[in-house]
Amino acid sequence: MVTSNNTTPANTTNATLPARTLAEIRQDFPILARQVHGKPFVYLDSTASSQKPASVLASMDEYYRMSNANVHRGVYLVSEEATAGMEKARVKIARFINARQSKQIIFTRNTTESINLVAHTWGSANISTGDLIILTEMEHHSNLVPWQLLAQRSGARLEFVPVTDDGLLQLDVYADLLQQQPKLVAFTHMSNVLGTINPIHDMIAQAHAVGAITLVDxxxxxxHLPVDVQALDVDFLCFSAHKMLGPTGIGVLYGKKALLEAMPPFMGGGDMIRTVKLRESTWNDLPWKFEAGTPAIAEAIGFGAAIDYLSALVMENVRQHEREITSYALQALKAVPDLTIYGPDADQRGGVISFTLGDIHPHDLASILDQEVGVAIRAGHHCAQPLMERYNLAATARASFYIYTSTQEVDILVQGLQKAQQIFHF
Structure with a gap:
């Protein structure tokens, strides 16, 4: 945990992503040109949901205008075009995370549904009374509640890796918990509150050494950074399109093929079946065994366009840009007296900064920033109430960054915070 002083950040220039300037990238996002309350819109809430480039919007519009038909069922041209568009997106996503096969990419509604799918299918088949599931104190509710429900159904027990004052996992406690032979270890790769980037490669290897299955949120x-599922050797990995330039309503479950093939279906209905009789059915191949009913076709196509956009930038460059913006912001925020930042140093965190400012309630702070300077941040418990309790907080304010964030926007945030102090007579 870092508390500010009154030093002023040095003037720095915006980072650029190779072959494209930040100004050029920002022009791809229509919403960034609008104003709110008569001021330029400053969007610092990408951890909740990212903005969408014009290419993503155009890809979905093109589908609805020219290829709108259901997939996997029609033998006519337009249906085949829709199917091809959706399945091409699946292949792009598989390549993006270096999955061996596109059939390991299961489309879901979001990260939450992906985790619930594993809890209901693999979990119900493999977790029983007395089995141990290891989680951490920094998990989003989506990686807590499904396992709580599974533990209630099965009689399993939950144990948690604690978090240090600096926002890091206590890995010595993790090592001790692993000696209890857990069946499953589930943890976040990067905290949505603290920005902490966990050492998941080593954590996965340690879990496998004691025979546990791993799931990464x-x-x-x-x-925000390169992720290679084969290099990680992760068993399950879950993520969402809307946090990575894509549309809402679609997410991904990646799983190792043998695990996915052994798991029972999540939902029953159309497209997930091979044969149906009155009293019994057989299941379709991967990935469609887990994709009952009409899927989010336009959203999958939009997801594919988002992957194209990020791939063109190269994820190492995306990570470097955010590292520079985050470092700048951590330094700039030191100019705000009585501001407390939660989480680790810049080299161990992603583009997320949670903070409190004196006795100003985070919701009041977010409202002032919106009204006075046009800055959009998040305020609340961020779907991580146990982590808030760990720091004895009801809520924090949170600014988060992405490929379109500029240092000038960080400066506006700082100005807004200083204005809030004036309003509250600090």
Whole structure:
């Protein structure tokens, strides 16, 4: 945990992503040209949901205008075009995270549904009374509640890796918990509150050494840094399109092929079946065994366009840009007296900064920033109430960054915070 002083950040220039300037990138996002309350819109809430480039919007519009038909069922040209568009997106996503086969990419509604799918299918088949599931104190509710429900159904027990004052996992406790032979270890790659980037490669290897299956909540990491599922050797990995320039309503479950093939279906209905009789059915091949009913076709195509956009930028460059913006912001925020930042140093965090400012309630702070300077931040418990309790907080304010964030926008945030202090007579 870092508390500010009154030093002023040095003037720095915006980072650029190779072959494209930040100004050029920002022009691809129509919403960034609008104003709110008569001021330029400053969007610092990408951890909740990212903005969408024009190419993503155009790809979805093109589908609805020219190829709108259901997939996998029609033998006519337009249906085949829709099917091809959706399945091409699946292949792009598989390549993006270096999955061996596109059939390992299961489309879901979001990260939450992906985790619930594993809890209901693999979990119900493999977790029983007395089995141990290891989680961490920094998990989003989406990676807590499904396992709580599974534990209630099965009689399993939950144990948690604690978080240090600096926002890091206590890995010595993790090592001790692994000696209890867990069946499953589930943890976030990057905290949506603290920005902490966890050492998941080593954590996965340690879990496998004691025979545990691993699930990684990668909702915050896949959009912001390179993720290679084969190099990680992760069993399940979950993420969402809307946090990585794509549309809402679609997410991904990646799983190792043998695990997915052994798991029972999640939902029953059309397209997930091979044969149906009155009293019994057989299941379709991967990935369609887990994709009952009409899928989010336009959203999948938009997801594919988002992958194209990020791939063209190269994820190493995306990570470097965010590292520079985050470092600048951490330094700039030191100019705000009585501001407390939660989480690790810049080299161990992604583009997320949670903070409190004196006795100003985070919701009041977010409202002032919106009204006075046009800055959009998030305020609340961020779907991580146990982590808030760990720091004895009801809520924090949170600014988060992405490929379109500029240092000038960080400066406007700082100005807005200083204005809030004036309003509250600090």
């Amino acid at each position: 990668a909702a915050q990491s896949v959009p």
